[in-house]
Amino acid sequence: LLGVFTLYVDAGHQYRDEEAEALQDFAAAMATVIRTSRLQQDKALADIILENSSHGIIITDRENRIRWVNRAFEQVTGYSAGEVYGKTPRILASGRHGTDFYQSMWQKIRQTGYWQGEIQNRRKNGEIYPEFLNIVALKDENGQVQRYAGLFVDLTEIRRAEERIHRLAYFDTLTGLPNRVRFMDELGGLLKRARTAERVQRVIVLLIDLDHFNEINNALGREAGDALLRETARRLAKALDGCLLSRVERDQFLVAVAVPDDGTDIAAFSSGLVGRIRAALEPAFLLHGQELALQATIGLVAWDGDERDTEEELLSRANLALLDAKCCNRGGEAVFDEVLGREAEYDHHIVLNIRHVVERRELHLVYQPQVDSSGYLVGAEALLRWQSPDRGLIPPDRFIPHAEKRGVIGVIGHWVFEQALEQLTRWQGDGIFAPETFKLSVNLSPAQLIGQDVAESFARICEERGIAPSSLVIEITETAIMQASDVIRGKIEELSAAGFRIAIDDFGTGHSSLSRLHAFPIDTFKIDRGFISPIESGGKHLAIVKSMIAMAHELGQTVVAEGVENEHQFAILRNLGCEYYQGYWFAKPMAAHDLEHFHGSRKSPVSGIIVK
Known part of the structure; x- marks a missing residue:
């Protein structure tokens, strides 16, 4: 319904046929005017929409000659409407597509009336750009093509953004x-x-x-x-x-x-x-x-x-x-090579199993004796061993670094301390070792030192077992001391305040300064075996060890020489004033019951040679 035509006449008026026909013609004419007006309004609205669309639009006749383009077309291609009117879209061809491409495109349009895809075109300035193009064949009521409409989007900025993302994802931004x-x-x-x-x-x-x-x-x-x-x-x-x-x-x-x-x-x-x-x-x-x-x-x-x-x-x-x-x-x-391959496989086994060694009971402790200058037993160092059912005995220097990296050193370290303390409790309870004359040393890794409240934890375990903390020596590497962080220093001071004795392990490997060492509550220096081995040759090696012992004594600390392997080394160290010794010359690390036997064996008070 376009409208209602109302006519006012006198009452009783009868329309003649010619009047009715004239009125009908007038109504039809008015309907045509209304329809035309509305179509013109719709067309004007459509023209505004098409002209201002952000998509490029191109209309051609059935011979593919350009009849109309919108503003976006002009902006993307650089051509004005007047420059392209009457020409074919080939004016935009980039040369990147062969004849087969265009034949396939038009075959699809003839068959379906529609085609869409990505195409490379050329701007007026010669720049080639990518666009996504839709082509529609516009047909009349008889199905005959009257126009072709193309609608396209310039993909240049999208491609640039994709390239930036690609480079960020796959290329190093610096090089x-x-x-x-x-x-x-x-x-x-x-x-x-x-x-x-x-x-x-x-x-x-x-x-x-x-x-x-x-x-x-x-x-x-x-x-x-x-x-x-x-x-x-x-x-x-x-x-x-x-x-x-x-x-x-x-x-x-x-x-x-x-x-x-x-x-x-x-x-x-x-x-x-x-x-x-x-x-x-x-x-x-x-x-x-x-x-x-x-x-x-x-x-x-x-x-x-x-x-x-x-x-x-x-x-x-x-x-x-x-x-x-x-x-x-x-x-x-x-x-x-194969050797490195076996080493890698070995380490892989460690990584896979390190978290479960405590619960599987694959760890155990051995004890290496420490003697004084007369050769009498004064202590022992508790050393950790891993007896793997698949790989046999795995040394600590292979698995401890992995334990630290994977955050299980705290669990392992706590187990070591408890086991060592349990053994010390048994020894003291049985009267085998007296707390005044025998000290048990336990190693503490830097990661374990930082990662938990060790002083409080260790002191509580000692109290539960009735063991004086002074019976234990906590060994910390010089490397940990060199970090000299407030946390490290605080932890060591807490251990010392709790009554534990503090020893610096592998002394000489970290090149600590005298002032730095003086700032820590250290009781004992353990000279690394790497300095002990060459002292028999004299010269600078002997001078270095001599200066280490002198420095320790200057700071009021005692000295333990690690890695003593023969009587000559022992004699030299004793003459330099070293108080305590540890090494294969006296004994290898051994089980707890073997240490008891070692203690009961006769020792020479002169040479330090163990008589077995």
Whole structure:
């Protein structure tokens, strides 16, 4: 219903046929006017919407000649409406799509009346840009195409944003090199291609660690450190053209390359790679006007085509080789081999089982005697052992670091203290050892020292068992003392205040200053075995030990010499005034009942030699 036409006439008037027909014609004419007005209004509204749409719009006739474009079209393409009127959309062609592309597009439009997809077009200034385009065929009531309408969105900014996100996700922002994620993806592809080659290729992975980078960064500042990394990346990229290169850590780079399958010797090829790396880093780096020499330690693994190996496993092996090189050949290189593989497997077993050793009762204590200058037993050090049912005896220096890293050192340390105290309680209760003449030493790791209220905990256990804390010596490494944090100092002071005696273990390995040591409540210094072994040669080795003993006495502390292995060493140390001794010359670590037998055996009051 468009409207109502109302006519007022005199009462009783009868319409003649010609009057009724005229009125009907007039009503039809008015309806046409109303319809036309509304269509014009709708068209004007549609024109406003289309003209101001953020999407580019193009209308062509059935011959594909442009008849209308909106403002967004002009903004995106750079062409005005007048410049494109009467032309075909080929004016926008980028040349990036072949004839097959356009034939497929128009075939789809003829079949379905519709096409959509991404296309590359060219602006008036020649710039090629991506757009997402929809094309619709507009047909009349008879199904004949009268117009084509195209609606498109410029994807340039979207693609730029995607590229920025991609670079952030897969590339190092400082050097522009691929990051670890990208490297691992590319390494996976390299391994796949190597496996499917006509002859399985070998792949070499190298992990490069810049020596002393942290010291350089701290001394010259982060800006200089960043400049050094950028220049290092530039040199490596130039020297290793054709290789996968990545920066994976602050000062570490990864390299991977397939070895040609033409009979190339892999050892010679690897050596050549290492040589190229060292040649690239050899020229001095210029930072803040200073010339700086830079060395690198390299871990290397060669993949031999084993289908079971993954890229993660290769990287792990390269890292193991790097750690081996840093330990034994700083500034050099190491190659992963079967020995390192067994070591890695050994450590993996430790990592998997370290959390369960207490509950599985796989730990036990042994005791190494400590004697005075007359050879009489004055104490013992409780030493932890792990008897694995699968791996046999695992030494503490292998599993303690893993226990610290995985946060179980507190549980293990508490077990050690309780077991040692239980044994000491039994010894004192049976009258085997008197608290005045026998001290039991227990080791305390830095992580355990920081991680719990050890003084209160240990004192409570002693009170429950009726043991005086003065019967126990808490051994703390010099490395922990060197940290000199308020927390460490406070913990040691609490232990001393609770009555425990404090010994510095491995003294001499940490190069502590006299003033720093004086600030701690230390009772005993234990000189590391590394200083004891060479004293028989005299010279500086003897002088160092002599000065250590003198310093300890100056501070009012007693001295225990660790690692005494023969009578000559014992005699020298005794002449230097060392009070106590520990080492294989007297006895190896032993079970509790063997220590009781050791105590009961006869000892010479002159030489210290145990008569058994």
